[in-house]
Amino acid sequence: MAKPPVQLFCGVFGDEDDTLDATRACREAGLEFHDVYAPYAVHGLDRAMGLPFSKVTWVTFCCGALGTTIALSGMTYASWWDWPVNVGGKEALPFPAFVPITFELTVLIGGVCTMLGMFALCLLYPGKKARLLHKGQTDDKFVIALKKTEDFNEQKAREIFQRHHAEEIATRDPGYNAADEPATGGAA
Amino acid sequence: MSSAEPTAPLPATQSPATLPAFSAPVVLKIGGIVLFVVGLVLWLLSFAAGSELAWSGWLIGSWYALGFPLFASFLLTINALASAGWGATLKRVPEAMTAFFPVAILPFAILAIGAMTSNLYDWSHHHDDGSLHAELIHHKEPWLNTTFWLVRMVVYFGLWTGFTWLMVRHSRKQDIDGDLKHTWAVRRLAAPFGIVFGLSVTFASIDYIKSIEPTWFSTMFGVYQFAGIMQAGFAMLILVLVALRNSGHLKEHVNENHYHTLGIWLISTSVFWAYIWFCQFMLIWYSNIPEETQHYFARWHGPWFWVSFLVNPLLNFAIPFLFLLPRPHKRNIKILSGVALVVLVGRFVDLWQFVAPRPKLVNHIPEPTLQPMETLLTAGPVIALVGLFIVILMIALERAPILARKDPFFEEGEHHHL
Numbered sequence: 001m002a003k004p005p006v007q008l009f010c011g012v013f014g015d016e017d018d019t020l021d022a023t024r025a026c027r028e029a030g031l032e033f034h035d036v037y038a039p040y041a042v043h044g045l046d047r048a049m050g051l052p053f054s055k056v057t058w059v060t061f062c063c064g065a066l067g068t069t070i071a072l073s074g075m076t077y078a079s080w081w082d083w084p085v086n087v088g089g090k091e092a093l094p095f096p097a098f099v100p101i102t103f104e105l106t107v108l109i110g111g112v113c114t115m116l117g118m119f120a121l122c123l124l125y126p127g128k129k130a131r132l133l134h135k136g137q138t139d140d141k142f143v144i145a146l147k148k149t150e151d152f153n154e155q156k157a158r159e160i161f162q163r164h165h166a167e168e169i170a171t172r173d174p175g176y177n178a179a180d181e182p183a184t185g186g187a188a
Numbered sequence: 189m190s191s192a193e194p195t196a197p198l199p200a201t202q203s204p205a206t207l208p209a210f211s212a213p214v215v216l217k218i219g220g221i222v223l224f225v226v227g228l229v230l231w232l233l234s235f236a237a238g239s240e241l242a243w244s245g246w247l248i249g250s251w252y253a254l255g256f257p258l259f260a261s262f263l264l265t266i267n268a269l270a271s272a273g274w275g276a277t278l279k280r281v282p283e284a285m286t287a288f289f290p291v292a293i294l295p296f297a298i299l300a301i302g303a304m305t306s307n308l309y310d311w312s313h314h315h316d317d318g319s320l321h322a323e324l325i326h327h328k329e330p331w332l333n334t335t336f337w338l339v340r341m342v343v344y345f346g347l348w349t350g351f352t353w354l355m356v357r358h359s360r361k362q363d364i365d366g367d368l369k370h371t372w373a374v375r376r377l378a379a380p381f382g383i384v385f386g387l388s389v390t391f392a393s394i395d396y397i398k399s400i401e402p403t404w405f406s407t408m409f410g411v412y413q414f415a416g417i418m419q420a421g422f423a424m425l426i427l428v429l430v431a432l433r434n435s436g437h438l439k440e441h442v443n444e445n446h447y448h449t450l451g452i453w454l455i456s457t458s459v460f461w462a463y464i465w466f467c468q469f470m471l472i473w474y475s476n477i478p479e480e481t482q483h484y485f486a487r488w489h490g491p492w493f494w495v496s497f498l499v500n501p502l503l504n505f506a507i508p509f510l511f512l513l514p515r516p517h518k519r520n521i522k523i524l525s526g527v528a529l530v531v532l533v534g535r536f537v538d539l540w541q542f543v544a545p546r547p548k549l550v551n552h553i554p555e556p557t558l559q560p561m562e563t564l565l566t567a568g569p570v571i572a573l574v575g576l577f578i579v580i581l582m583i584a585l586e587r588a589p590i591l592a593r594k595d596p597f598f599e600e601g602e603h604h605h606l
Contacts (some may be wrong), residue, residue: 017603043606096470102500 059117064110227572249569260285261423273600287584451518503534544591
């Protein structure tokens with residue numbers, strides 16, 4: 001989570017469908033999102049937030065195409081251009097034999113780069129300190145974080161959160177990190 | 189005749205006897221009958237080109253149409269075993285598809301006549317002329333003989349009809365009492381049926397399709413046919429749902445999210461088919477062993493090449509893959525049903541290029557005895573039996589309410605979203 005420039009108005013939810021509905025309602029009410037956090041991928045959340053088409057798709061496509069190119073040109077160079085070898089009487093450029101390797105490299109490079117591209121877009125790296133708005137947001141809670149801009153309609157936001165069964169509503173300062181808070185009893 | 193669906197849950201006071209029955213669109217019934225008659229006429233015409241060709245066509249058509257109830261039974265099985273909720277609102281369609289099993293015994297019984305009276309299967313009229321070919325077939329006689337072939341047919345159809353009849357009966361009983369025990373009963377049936385299905389489809393595909401080239405070896409043939417059956421099955425399910433939608437049924441409960449899911453299934457089964465199709469070819473091409481390559485040799489050289497290696501992957505893989513890749517296309521019913529239609533034609537091409545060339549050894553080289561354009565009439569039985577399938581499907585749909593409202597997954601299915 002990038003450090004927000006303004007205070008955040010956060011609603012914590014315990015249910016996926018409530019979160020989706022509340023997100024849609026916030027968007028329709030013209031409230032500005034900082035982000036919506038979920039412990040797992042929620043279908044339709046990006047569309048509910050009105051996010052544009054993900055850039056990760058293009059990373060995947062370009063790196064997949066790169067994988068195809070590397071595989072085909074590498075095999076053509078090695079088995080035809082540089083040192084042609086007669087393998088079982090097959091033609092010098094045996095296309096069917098190239099297909100599995102081309103497929104594997106396309107998927108491998110495309111897949112690994114998708115992960116790396118996602119890390120880059122989310123500013124994640126090994127050893128990065130977690131910044132959380134709620135301790136449960138990586139476990140079983142969903143957090144909608146709205147920007148408290150100057151024209152922020154807190155009354156409206158509070159009403160939407162309450163209508164969708166928010167378990168907790170709080171305003172957080174830009175520097176707030178739930179990960180810093182001491183464990184509060186219980187099984188933790 | 190009322191085509192209206194109930195929009196609210198039934199009041200508790202209503203007795204089970206008044207559950208609204210579904211009346212299938214008349215246009216689909218008549219369309220099915222027309223297809224059946226037209227296809228049958230084409231089939232009878234094809235006898236003019238020789239009984240071997242005509243029976244090849246009947247084999248293609250029978251196996252093609254049998255694929256739909258096989259697909260439906262497997263879809264119900266995996267949905268039950270995986271607790272999949274998305275299909276709960278449309279499950280009456282695959283359930284009705286399985287009603288084709290007992291009817292499909294008829295085309296296969298007719299096929300048995302062809303197997304015994306024509307040259308369709310080499311092994312059924314075996315003459316020991318001292319050739320190597322005859323010797324090889326002789327060794328396969330314990331499995332490939334007419335009696336055991338007929339016994340296996342009875343066993344396959346018995347298992348398929350029995351299991352699906354029990355599963356559908358439980359689902360329909362649940363409409364009346366809403367008891368959860370029926371869901372568990374379907375699950376208990378689905379687990380063994382998954383195994384029965386895998387084995388029976390593999391053996392059936394070898395018995396009916398692969399054994400027309402009894403000296404050819406491929407260990408991937410069962411899964412290759414399974415992939416084609418699933419792909420064409422999803423295409424047919426999509427088209428049936430769209431046809432029902434166009435006549436005013438299943439409009440709200442099967443929405444773009446359900447079509448999206450079916451589109452994902454269609455593209456993934458297309459990719460799976462391409463994977464298996466290519467694997468079977470590539471492994472045989474690579475190892476280059478005559479008893480394996482004989483099948484591809486006859487199709488690699490000459491005009492069948494364009495059918496087997498160009499049109500077939502184009503219709504079954506390239507078009508569904510490219511057209512269904514973008515998310516909005518899977519949610520667009522026009523694009524989705526267009527692709528489904530292409531896949532159904534592709535399924536015919538896949539079986540056609542397999543069955544119709546009928547290669548024979550000429551100076552130890554397998555050569556097709558029939559060329560593509562001479563064998564187009566083999567599409568007749570496909571048209572006829574698809575028509576019969578549609579008529580049976582519509583009759584079966586009328587046996588139960590179109591929405592399984594008391595299925596415990598019904599609400600999850602209603603709210604399914606992607």
